[in-house]
Amino acid sequence: xxIAENEEDTRSPLxxxxxxxxxxxxTFFSLAGNSLVCLALHRNRRLRTTxxxxxLSLAVADIILAxxxxxxxAASWLRGWPFGFIFCQFVGFLVQFWAQVSLSILTLAxxxxxxxxxxxxxxxxxxDKKKTVLSIISVWLxxxxxxxxxxxxxxVTFRWSPKHLYCQGTSPDERTxxxxxxxxxxxFTVPMLLVIFCYGSIYRVVKKHNTxxxxxLQSTNYLRTISAQEIKTSRVTISPVAQWVFVEITxxxxxxxxxxxxxxxxxxxxxxxxxxxxxxxxxxxAAILVPNVPxxxxxxxxxxxxxxxxxxxxxxxxxxxxxxxx
Numbered sequence: 001x002x003i004a005e006n007e008e009d010t011r012s013p014l015x016x017x018x019x020x021x022x023x024x025x026x027t028f029f030s031l032a033g034n035s036l037v038c039l040a041l042h043r044n045r046r047l048r049t050t051x052x053x054x055x056l057s058l059a060v061a062d063i064i065l066a067x068x069x070x071x072x073x074a075a076s077w078l079r080g081w082p083f084g085f086i087f088c089q090f091v092g093f094l095v096q097f098w099a100q101v102s103l104s105i106l107t108l109a110x111x112x113x114x115x116x117x118x119x120x121x122x123x124x125x126x127x128d129k130k131k132t133v134l135s136i137i138s139v140w141l142x143x144x145x146x147x148x149x150x151x152x153x154x155x156v157t158f159r160w161s162p163k164h165l166y167c168q169g170t171s172p173d174e175r176t177x178x179x180x181x182x183x184x185x186x187x188f189t190v191p192m193l194l195v196i197f198c199y200g201s202i203y204r205v206v207k208k209h210n211t212x213x214x215x216x217l218q219s220t221n222y223l224r225t226i227s228a229q230e231i232k233t234s235r236v237t238i239s240p241v242a243q244w245v246f247v248e249i250t251x252x253x254x255x256x257x258x259x260x261x262x263x264x265x266x267x268x269x270x271x272x273x274x275x276x277x278x279x280x281x282x283x284x285x286a287a288i289l290v291p292n293v294p295x296x297x298x299x300x301x302x303x304x305x306x307x308x309x310x311x312x313x314x315x316x317x318x319x320x321x322x323x324x325x326x
Contacts, residue, residue, distance in 0.1 A: 043275070
């Protein structure tokens, strides 16, 4: 079993070239984009909100998958899997595991946004940072255990599929294959229904917010609990679900999330620009206390510069006063 069994590759030379180029671009953009997400959250503490922990988890999952894209690229170009049977089993298992983790994290994010927008008073109880991290770790461990058990319990064999450009699972008989399809059908259908329910409810609240709530914000204390920033964040988190549905469970969706968060999330986009342009946010030797800034919201560059300038002026003023007293 040194060589993995491959499906017959009936692609034309033009299709092989196009698929290989697409895989190369996917590898680059997935690694670069998701690395930017991880680096942005590492550099900017204000981006470390509960919802962005889910974003970080998706980015880590995409990076782990993208590391193995070059093997898919080589197999596409060589019109067959040359890396052995065992490695094909591992890569096929990894793709299966990644798809389940991604959907589970998107489901957790949808529940997070649902509680935040529709049950804002209960949000701090269920979604502090510690509980969010614990829920993400639990999902990763549970999904890993479930995928391992399913792969071991059923005689599934992964082999290179030139049609799908990854090592796809196959079963020796129709009965086992039918059982696997039913299991995965239930696993993907139930979370997607939950996601649709959560974001459908959020959409109705957003629509109501835009038409009736905004004019009354200044006079209604209860409605202040749903901030405009949370509404915007919910809009951003809907997009990955949409792309996950339309792109299906393919490796090509791993580079789309960074683009969505970079374009639709201003704070993340600003940090992306700072990273690409090698700019660093300097806060000075002393801590700068910023009043009336909601947690998780990043300051604009002009606001930060103004605060820093005022702090420097205050420091210089105290220094000059001290010299005059002496």
